[in-house]
Every structure is written in C-alpha cells, then in structure tokens.
Amino acid sequence: MSNFVSSWAKNIVTLPENYVMPPDKRPNEHVSTGNNIPVIDLAKASSSTINHAELVQGILKASQEFGLFQIINHGVSEKLMDDVIDLFKELFDMSVEMKDKLFSEDSNKRCKVFGNRYINGEIRYWRDLLIQPVFPIQEDTQHWLENPARYRELVETYSTEVRKLCAMIVELIGEGLGVELGEELIKDQALGANYYPTCPDPSSAMGSPPHCDPNIITFLQQQVYGLQIFKDGQWIGVHPLPYAFVVIIGYQMQIISNNKLVACEHRAITNSESGRITLGTFVSPAGDCVVEPAKALVNGDSPALYHAFIYEEFMNNFIAGKEPQKKLALNA
Structure with a gap:
C-alpha cells in the first residue's frame, strides 16, 4: 500500500483498522456552530485613526478570548489563493509512483512530503502532508519541488504575499500589547499543505489531533470545513469564509505576551463528502532567538510567568512530545 492516503482512499468503503481512533480520541463530541468566531476586516486598517484603534483592539480581544480570528479584505489576491490550492490538488493527485518518490521522513531534508502519520504506535491520521521552509527564500529554492509545473513560482509568490500579511498582523498585535515585536521573532517561515481525502467513516477517523502550534503565529487557508477549536470546555467549528485567512496564535506569542x-x-x-486541502503558513523566531515574556509586560503586579529559553531547544522538546511550554512556566 502507498505511503499516501490520497493514493488509495478513493477506492475504499470501510475505514482501515489502523485509522480507527481510540474512542476517547474520536471527534464524536457535540460541536458548537461557531457563529461567534471573530472576523477582522483589514479594510479598516488605514481608513481612519478611530477605525485603526478599533481594528487593533478587535485583534487583541480575539487573541485574548479565542487565540484565533479570521481576516478578510487582506490584500492577497483571490486568484493567487485559488492557484495555490489548485497546485496542491495537482500534487496530491499525482500518480502513486511520482508521490512515492517524494515521500520522506528524513528530518534533515528541507522539503518534506509525508504520507499518513502514526499515533500511539499503529493508529494513523487521515491525511497527507507537505512541509517546506519558504523563508529566507534565497536559501531554499534549490530544494523545492520541480513538479507540478509552476510549483516554485507560485509557492514563492504566495509565501511572499502571506509573509507581508503576517508581519502586519504581528505588528498590530504588538501595538495592542504596547510592545515591539522585532524581526527576529518572525525570522523563519514554513508552508504546510495538508490533504484530507474523503473519509468513509469521519466519526472514527481524525485528520489531525488536538494541539497548539509551537510557533509565533499561523495563517491558515481553508475552503472546506474541518477546523475546530477548543474553548470553554467544548469544540467549536471554524467555518470557512470565502478567501479569508484563519489566524492562529501560537505558544511563542502566548509566552511573549505573558499569558495576555x-x-x-x-x-x-x-468528512465523507469531499476532500479538503488546507495551507498553513507558520512564522517562527530564528532558532537561536531568546524568547521570554516582554519586559514591558512584566512588573510587580504582573510577574513573569515563563523562564527565558532558546527557541530551537523549545522546538526540539516540542517535537519530542515533552510539552516544553509547561516546563517553562515559573509556577509549574
């Protein structure tokens, strides 16, 4: 059997045993409709001083209450967003032979294309995944895929446009917190393309497990519903808005904000109706960057809640499943 779910999933009517999640890990809880997920309209960013202040406070409030919001009127062209989704549809639709040549779990390889991943030894997630560093761009393009056609061109253009958007949102968050979030905090950028094929039994499978992102901030492009967040003891659905990005606050932003x-x-x-492709842009500090609560947010009434640490060490522990964010907490 191919390493890629997308190579054989369309031909089955029963979920293979090694994709059936344990009962306590299945997505069978009641899920809220998510009608209150914050939506931020970036058209207000420069229209007036009052609107700008409202925009900053809206982003800050959403980041405090949900750790997530959707942004519209962000300036990334709809055609570019469509073209990149189509590009990855083409990639995941390639022949078994072509995809298996791309398959890799080599941690030293710059552009990695994974098949289905294991959990708890034998149980697997119902997805295929590509991970690729995209910034600094000049350091990586020689390692990028050459197929499908226009891969390098489209991924570079898309990543550059989304990076501008990421930088703007991080700046607005810093403005709301009253701190300067420097360039070293958004030094590195990676693109993750997930493909979740049509599933014969969505109640027993899982596309990706509950988790928080370890980086500063993530921008997610989705066209088909599948994203859920955990808030106030329940799962809430984040339904796609046309040509919106979902902005997800990561651990580093929580730590720098001192839990604000x-x-x-x-x-x-x-789902059993259609496949789903999502594109995640992950912005991170440089590996040697020292991360700690912003000094402007630490005082006698609000002491630091985390130790200072090197980001690369944090990531090594995170990948190893050691929950470093908890170990770094001063009150743990």
Whole structure:
C-alpha cells in the first residue's frame, strides 16, 4: 500500500483498522456552530485613526478570548489563493509512483512530503502532508519541488504575499500589547499543505489531533470545513469564509505576551463528502532567538510567568512530545 492516503482512499468503503481512533480520541463530541468566531476586516486598517484603534483592539480581544480570528479584505489576491490550492490538488493527485518518490521522513531534508502519520504506535491520521521552509527564500529554492509545473513560482509568490500579511498582523498585535515585536521573532517561515481525502467513516477517523502550534503565529487557508477549536470546555467549528485567512496564535506569542494572549488548541476532522486541502503558513523566531515574556509586560503586579529559553531547544522538546511550554512556566 502507498505511503499516501490520497493514493488509495478513493477506492475504499470501510475505514482501515489502523485509522480507527481510540474512542476517547474520536471527534464524536457535540460541536458548537461557531457563529461567534471573530472576523477582522483589514479594510479598516488605514481608513481612519478611530477605525485603526478599533481594528487593533478587535485583534487583541480575539487573541485574548479565542487565540484565533479570521481576516478578510487582506490584500492577497483571490486568484493567487485559488492557484495555490489548485497546485496542491495537482500534487496530491499525482500518480502513486511520482508521490512515492517524494515521500520522506528524513528530518534533515528541507522539503518534506509525508504520507499518513502514526499515533500511539499503529493508529494513523487521515491525511497527507507537505512541509517546506519558504523563508529566507534565497536559501531554499534549490530544494523545492520541480513538479507540478509552476510549483516554485507560485509557492514563492504566495509565501511572499502571506509573509507581508503576517508581519502586519504581528505588528498590530504588538501595538495592542504596547510592545515591539522585532524581526527576529518572525525570522523563519514554513508552508504546510495538508490533504484530507474523503473519509468513509469521519466519526472514527481524525485528520489531525488536538494541539497548539509551537510557533509565533499561523495563517491558515481553508475552503472546506474541518477546523475546530477548543474553548470553554467544548469544540467549536471554524467555518470557512470565502478567501479569508484563519489566524492562529501560537505558544511563542502566548509566552511573549505573558499569558495576555492564548495559544489556540485546534484539530482537524474529516468528512465523507469531499476532500479538503488546507495551507498553513507558520512564522517562527530564528532558532537561536531568546524568547521570554516582554519586559514591558512584566512588573510587580504582573510577574513573569515563563523562564527565558532558546527557541530551537523549545522546538526540539516540542517535537519530542515533552510539552516544553509547561516546563517553562515559573509556577509549574
């Protein structure tokens, strides 16, 4: 059997045993409709001083209460967003032979294309995944895929446009917190493309598990529903808005804000009606960057809640499943 779910999932009517989640990990809880997910209209960013202040406060409030919001009128062209989704549809639709040549779990490889991943030894997630560093761009393009056609061109253009948007949102968050979030905090950028094929039994499978992102901030492009967040003891659905980005606060932003903002716990479910492609842009500090609560947010009434740490060490522990954000908490 191919390493990629997308290579054989369309031909089955029963979920393979090694994709059936344990009962306590299945997405079978009651899920809220998510009608109150914050939506931020970036058209207000420069229209007036009053609107700008409202925009900053709206982003800050959403980041405090949900750790997530959707943005519209963000300036990234709809055609570019469509073209990149189509590009990855083409990639995941390639022949078994072509995809298996791309398959890799080599941690040293710059552009990695994974098949289905294991959990708890033998149980697997119902997805295929590509991970690729995209910034600094000049350091990586020689390692990018050459197929499908226009891959390098489209991914570079898309990543550059989304990076501008990421930088703007991080700046607005810093403005709301009253701190300067420097360039070293958004030094690195990666693109993750997830493909969740049509699933014969969505109630027993899982696309991706509950987790918080370890980086500063994530921008997610989705066209088909599947994203859920955990808030106030329940799962809430984040339904796609046309050509919106979902902005997800990561652990580093929670730590730098000294818990004034919250990292958003989220997961991806599957469905039996259609496949789902999402594109995640992950912005992170440089590996040698020292991360700690912003000094402007630490005082006698609000002491630091986390130790200072090197981001690369944090990531090594995170990948190893050691929950470093808890170990760094001073009150743990």
